[in-house]
Amino acid sequence: MGSSATSSPAPVVIRISPMAHLAVVLLTLALLSVVFAGPVWFVALLVIPVLLSVAIARYRTVADRDTVTARTLLGSQTLRWEDIAGLRFGRKAWAQARRADGTEVSLPAVTFATLPVLTAASGGRVPNPYE
Helix, strand or coil, X not given: CHHHHHHCCCCEEEECCCCHXXXXXXXXXXXXXXXXXXXXXXXXXXXXXXXXXXXXXXXXXXXXXXXXXXXXXCCXXXXXXXXXXXXXXXXCCCEEEEECCCCEXXXXXXXXXXXXXXXXXXXXXXXXXXX
16 A cells, blocks of 8 residues: 555546536526526426536546546546547537547546646646647
8 A cells, every 4th residue: 555655646636616606606596586486396496506516516537647537427437548549629618538449538627727737647648738
């Protein structure tokens, strides 16, 4: 336990900013006005902010020297760095990891601004665009 824990650095966790919960609070306040003005079944609308808050807490990318794990609302997918041909930024807000076979995996919360963090975690396998 001692030698393997000291030889590999701790994984880097890239997640959605907790400040996003503030937007969920504002949405909840807006929905409350609809819930109080409408029929009783409108209370079901309050599930929306709960799901958004859970998504903010769950979505993340965890990277270390050997692997990168994309964690989503319902699961996670782990890829070895050797299996990733490159990263792509398209219309989506988050990076897409392109595998050697051409399929892509979304990397939650990884933006162009967080690439230096991913570069450090990957041991240089991801190029730093700022250098």
